[in-house]
Structure formats: structure tokens, C-alpha cells
Amino acid sequence: MIGRPNQGAAASGTLHDLSALVEDFFASSFSTDNPVITEAVRRMLAAGGKRLRPRLLLLAAQTSGGDPSRHLPLAAYMELIHVGTLIHDDIVDRADVRRGVNATAVDYGNRVSVLAGDYLFAWIFKNVTATYEHPIPHILASTLADITDGEVLQNRAVGRLDLPLAAYVEIAVKKTATLFAASAECGALVAGASPLRAAALRGFGLAYGIAFQMLDDLLDLTASESELGKPAGNDLIERKMTIPLIFALAGGDADFRNLVARFYHEPSSVRPGDVSALIGGITAHGGLVRTREAIAGHIERANASLARLGNAPARAELVALAEALVRESAARAR
Amino acid sequence: MIGRPNQGAAASGTLHDLSALVEDFFASSFSTDNPVITEAVRRMLAAGGKRLRPRLLLLAAQTSGGDPSRHLPLAAYMELIHVGTLIHDDIVDRADVRRGVNATAVDYGNRVSVLAGDYLFAWIFKNVTATYEHPIPHILASTLADITDGEVLQNRAVGRLDLPLAAYVEIAVKKTATLFAASAECGALVAGASPLRAAALRGFGLAYGIAFQMLDDLLDLTASESELGKPAGNDLIERKMTIPLIFALAGGDADFRNLVARFYHEPSSVRPGDVSALIGGITAHGGLVRTREAIAGHIERANASLARLGNAPARAELVALAEALVRESAARAR
Numbered sequence: 127m128i129g130r131p132n133q134g135a136a137a138s139g140t141l142h143d144l145s146a147l148v149e150d151f152f153a154s155s156f157s158t159d160n161p162v163i164t165e166a167v168r169r170m171l172a173a174g175g176k177r178l179r180p181r182l183l184l185l186a187a188q189t190s191g192g193d194p195s196r197h198l199p200l201a202a203y204m205e206l207i208h209v210g211t212l213i214h215d216d217i218v219d220r221a222d223v224r225r226g227v228n229a230t231a232v233d234y235g236n237r238v239s240v241l242a243g244d245y246l247f248a249w250i251f252k253n254v255t256a257t258y259e260h261p262i263p264h265i266l267a268s269t270l271a272d273i274t275d276g277e278v279l280q281n282r283a284v285g286r287l288d289l290p291l292a293a294y295v296e297i298a299v300k301k302t303a304t305l306f307a308a309s310a311e312c313g314a315l316v317a318g319a320s321p322l323r324a325a326a327l328r329g330f331g332l333a334y335g336i337a338f339q340m341l342d343d344l345l346d347l348t349a350s351e352s353e354l355g356k357p358a359g360n361d362l363i364e365r366k367m368t369i370p371l372i373f374a375l376a377g378g379d380a381d382f383r384n385l386v387a388r389f390y391h392e393p394s395s396v397r398p399g400d401v402s403a404l405i406g407g408i409t410a411h412g413g414l415v416r417t418r419e420a421i422a423g424h425i426e427r428a429n430a431s432l433a434r435l436g437n438a439p440a441r442a443e444l445v446a447l448a449e450a451l452v453r454e455s456a457a458r459a460r
Numbered sequence: 461m462i463g464r465p466n467q468g469a470a471a472s473g474t475l476h477d478l479s480a481l482v483e484d485f486f487a488s489s490f491s492t493d494n495p496v497i498t499e500a501v502r503r504m505l506a507a508g509g510k511r512l513r514p515r516l517l518l519l520a521a522q523t524s525g526g527d528p529s530r531h532l533p534l535a536a537y538m539e540l541i542h543v544g545t546l547i548h549d550d551i552v553d554r555a556d557v558r559r560g561v562n563a564t565a566v567d568y569g570n571r572v573s574v575l576a577g578d579y580l581f582a583w584i585f586k587n588v589t590a591t592y593e594h595p596i597p598h599i600l601a602s603t604l605a606d607i608t609d610g611e612v613l614q615n616r617a618v619g620r621l622d623l624p625l626a627a628y629v630e631i632a633v634k635k636t637a638t639l640f641a642a643s644a645e646c647g648a649l650v651a652g653a654s655p656l657r658a659a660a661l662r663g664f665g666l667a668y669g670i671a672f673q674m675l676d677d678l679l680d681l682t683a684s685e686s687e688l689g690k691p692a693g694n695d696l697i698e699r700k701m702t703i704p705l706i707f708a709l710a711g712g713d714a715d716f717r718n719l720v721a722r723f724y725h726e727p728s729s730v731r732p733g734d735v736s737a738l739i740g741g742i743t744a745h746g747g748l749v750r751t752r753e754a755i756a757g758h759i760e761r762a763n764a765s766l767a768r769l770g771n772a773p774a775r776a777e778l779v780a781l782a783e784a785l786v787r788e789s790a791a792r793a794r
Contacts, residue, residue: 160609162616217551217574237615240551240574244581245608251585251601255594263597267585274579275494281571282496 144194148180148205151198158249166242170209178338179204179305181447183313186327188440192317200258200316203250203266204309210250211273213243262312269308276300285365285390287375287383294372295336302342303335310334326434330444333428337421337451341458343368344417347405348458359401365390369420374413382407414459421455478528482514482539485532490540492583500576504543512672513538513639515781517647520661522774526651534592534650537584537600538643544584545607547577596646603642610634614700619724621709621717623701629670632703636676637669644668660768664778667762671755671785675792677702678751681739682792693735699724703754708747716741748793755789 152171158164180201184194194201217236247270255263279297283289310331314324345354346361347370354360361368375383385407389400408414425448435441486505492498514535518528528535551570581604589597613631617623644665648658679688680695681704688694695702709717719741723734742748759782769775 159605160612162612214574214578217570236551236570240548240577241608241612241615243574244548244577245605245612247578247581248601248605248608252598252605255589255598255601259594260589264586264589267582267589271493271579271582271586274575274582278494278496278575278579281575 144181144184145177147184147195147198148177148201151202156202158245160245162238163242163245166213166238167206167209167246170212177205179208179309182306182331183309185440185444185447186310186313187317189435189438189444190314190317190319190323197313197316199253200312203254204305206246206250207266207270208305210243210246213239213246258316262315265308265312269304272300272304283367286367287387287390289367289372291372294367294369298336298339299332302339303332306335306338307331323435326431329431330428333424333431334448337424337428340369340417340421340424341451341455343370344414344455344458347408348414359405362389362401362404370408370413370417373416374408374411378407378411382411418455418459422452425449425452478515478518479511481529481532482511482535485536490536492579494579496572497576497579500547500572501540501543501580504546511539513542513643516640516665517643519774519778519781520644520647521651523661523769523772523778524648524651524653524657531647531650533587534646537588538639540580540584541600541604542639544577544580547573547580592650596649599642599646603638606634606638617701619699620701621721621724623706625706628701628703628706632670632673633666636673637666640669640672641665657769660765663765664762667758667765668782671758671762674703674751674755674758675785675789677704678748678789678792681742682748693739696723696735696738704742704747704751707750708742708745712741712745716745752789752793756786759783759786
């Protein structure tokens, strides 16, 4: 993909680099009335991210015959909902401070984080209710409710080594996939897509989002510290139930299950090297390979959902976005 | 006022006890899809509160010719926005833990608090965008943005002994009064009031809300620990800039200003009895009396705003609501 300036892309009506459009928008147009919040959000945006949610919205608009450049603000709101949840994820308890988790967030300040996130959510809804008709504001609000609900469920699932696969998928759907689904659906709706086409795109976003969460789990075990910005195995340290672990526990022997149980439930007995041993065990018991297969399955479902679109413009770009997840997972779990 | 069951009130078309209606609604109808959140919100609702925001909304609807019992859900959302901000107010920093402030909130858990508040806000917007047309959802979102903005401003004003009166009023407007203003305006709008009448009711809510915040500041210094649920002078301990303090600093001598400066800026030199001495100084230098006068002024403005309503139904109830603040402040600052 080749970067193009905003005007050129809008004028030509084709978009070879939606990411660049979105970056331009954030750099030139994003600001709130509150300088403290603007600063906090800009810092979070500058930290990176692939802007997948906005890209999905813009591609869905394009594939529904719309002009993506008209919907940059709505695309940006999808990223900002994500940013708001990240800001609130940084809020920690005294218990976390004791465990040494997230010390940076603690120093930044819980109170600033909660107000920055609240203001950002309110600002998004203030703008979206001023500009977009029903059901767009309703979809965004429902999505934020789902995300929060999913995070509550995830917190309750911490350390539950018997978590069923279906419960994992429910959490992934709520916490992660609904925002991708909403992005695709809203992009379709604002471009005037029929309910059937909007549902097809929502279906694509949902399946894509589940695969995205699974890849995120996979990367936590297989990417380097410099790629992740935190040590590999961080999910294990936080006693989260990830999909590679769930698969490995299902396929593993008693020794492996005991190692996991000790690590997850007896913090005092944890020894240096345990994280590496856990990652080795998850790999040996098929956790990575089965995760890769599950990702491929969800992406197949995502692409099947596009069948209804026929030869719509930008369909190939949507498929390419999806296939990139499969390629990345294959490279990480050989 | 006599309590009446919901149906009776709706059937008769008059409402002698809107509070009871609101309580009935919370007890019978409030629940979210998420049991953790529902529990957290119910506990907060059970802790009390005068439901002034819902009452204001229902009175504004009634005074605009509407049937208040049809708008109980919207009235409840106003209270729940308030509850959500209270839940998020409980989120504390490590610094607060060290100072021993809000220890209960810390034990309850920051993470649960942030998710409960987020879910509640999202749930409110999900419902309001499903049921109410523009501009109701937009007014609610703008109000939440204002409240958060006001809290950020208030945090930045902590310990600023030179805070101008206008800056105090701006904070009170954003943090407190906009929600009263929005309640009155939305009640008018859903009852089909003209823009002029809706603006008059919004004006009433705004002036009422400023007076309400000033009374809140006054009570912090003059009510008993059992009335407040926390020790008197808690605002002083948190180094907040309240209106009685601002008035007393303006009217006080150098000794008083030095006492305040030492208490606010040199925590290590604080001695037992300083809070009592501060309250005594604020009283002696006219802080309470001038606050009472300011409350009376804002309530006069609130009532003047109702002039446009003519002999509308429930206008007397709105005036009574406002006069109650004046009476309470007069009883506290003689």
C-alpha cells in the first residue's frame, strides 16, 4: 500500500491507504475542549496502533458504495472508543501495585485516567448524537456496554483454569469483536447499505474480531518483548485465561496441568523460569498450533460472510485485511 | 407530601409524591444485564439521596403539560448519571491511600468501580438512544462531558487559595448545575414544551444547581458527622476550594489567611484541632453568611426564570423545591 495525501485520495474516490487518511485526521482534526484530556488521548494515539477499527469502517463504507473520506470522524470515534477503554484499563487497584503490575499507570494517576476516559466517551457520544441519526449512536452505546460487560466477565474468569471454550469466546466477542462488528456495520449503514449487506459486514467484523483476539493471545506468548512493549507471557503473569492455554490444558498431561495450577494458584511457589516453562508447555501441548487453526477457521467464516456482497468494491481489501491475521498467526505458530 | 402508588398517580394525572414514584421505579424496574453492575448500582441507590434530578425532570414535564409517569425511565437516567459519577469519584490514587482518604473505596476496588461506572454510562446511552429522539441523547452526552470537564477543573483547583469566584462558579456549573439544567430541559422537551419554555426551565435548573452546590459546600462545614456520613470539614481535608472558604478568604485578616495557607500547603504542620479552627475562622469572617446570601441570590434568579411559564401546573412545586434550599441554608448559617 502506498501512502497518499488526504485530498488526492478523496478527489480520486479510491483509497489506497486508509491508514494514512486516518492518521492525517487524528493529527489535524482531533481535539477536545479539555486540554488535559486532549493531551492524554494524543499521547495514547501517538503510542501506535494499526487503526484497524477505522480502516474496517472506511472499507465497509467503500464496499457499500460510499465515499470513505466523508466518514473519517465516525471512523475516528471507533478508534477513540478503543483508546478510552485502554485508558480505563490502566486503572489499577492497590493489590496490583503490590504485585508490581502496571506501575507506570499508577504513577500516571488513576484519577486522571478515569476522568480522561469518561470525558472521551462523553465527547464521542456528544459528537455522534449531534451528527449521526439512529441507529448509529445506539450501536456505539451498545458496543461500549458490551465491551465493559466483557471486561467484567474477563475479570471474573481470571485464574479459572476450567473456563470452557464457549465462555472464552463470549468474552472475546464482547470485549473485542463487537467493536470490529460495529465498525463494519456502521460503515455500511452510513453508506446506505441494505440491512442484509450491513448484517453481512457486521458478521465479517465479528468473526474478524474473534480471530484478532486469538492472535493477540498468541502474540503474548510468541512475540519479543520489543514487539509487545512488555515481557512475553504477560497474560500468564496476570493469570488470564487465553486461548492457547485453554487448548493446551485440554490437550496436556497431568504434569503440565499441575505446573499451570501451581503458577496460577500458588503465587508464593512461583520460581524464575516458570513463565518460559509454561510457554514451552503450551507449545508442546498444541496450544499455539490449535490457536492458529482456530484463527484460520474464524477468518474463513469472516470471508464467507462477504459472499453476499458479490463483486463490491474494496471486497478484496477486506479479504486482505482478514488474510493478514492468518499469515501472522501462521508465522508465529509453526 | 403523601406517598401514592405508581398506578394511582398515573391514573389521576397528578403527582403528590414524585419521590415515591421514582423510588418505586428504582425498586421495581432498575436492572442491567450485568449482575455485578446491578448490585453496585443498587447499593449506591439504597444509600439514599433525595432524587432531586428525577423530581426536577418530572416537575418540568408536568409544568409543560406532560404526564410525568410516562417519563420515569428518563428521570431515572438522570439519577443514574449522577450515580455513575459517584461510583467513579470513588476511584482513588495510591497517593490517597497513603493519606488514608477513601479507604473504603480502595477496599471495594478501583477496577470494579471503573467498570461499573462505564457500564452504567453505556447502558444509559444504549437505552436513551433506543427510546428518545434528538436532542435528548445529545443533551445527556453533553452533560456528562460537562460534568467530567468540571471535575478535571476542580482537581486542578485543589489548593489554589487564589481561585477567583468566577472560576468556582464555572466549576459548579459544569460539575453540578448542568445535570439539574439538563433534567429540567429534558422534562420540558419530552412533554412538548416550546423552545422558549424549555430554555426557561433549563435556566431554572442551572441557577438551582449552582445554589445546590453552594449549599453542599455549606453543609460540609455545618452539618454533623451523622448527617454527612463523613466528618465535617471533609472538603477542607481534601484541600478543595469551596465557596464559604473563598468568601472568608476575601473578607479575612492576615492571621486567618496564614492559617488556611499553612493547612492547605504544609500538611506536615497540621495539628489536631486545625479543622475546627478553620471552620471557626470561616464563620467569623463571614464565609457562611455570604454563602447563604449567594444561595438566596441564585434561587431568586431560578424563580425569576419561571416567570415565562405563567400559571403553569406544578410551578408552585418548582418554587417550593427552590425555596427549600434557601430555608436549609438559612438554618445552617444564622
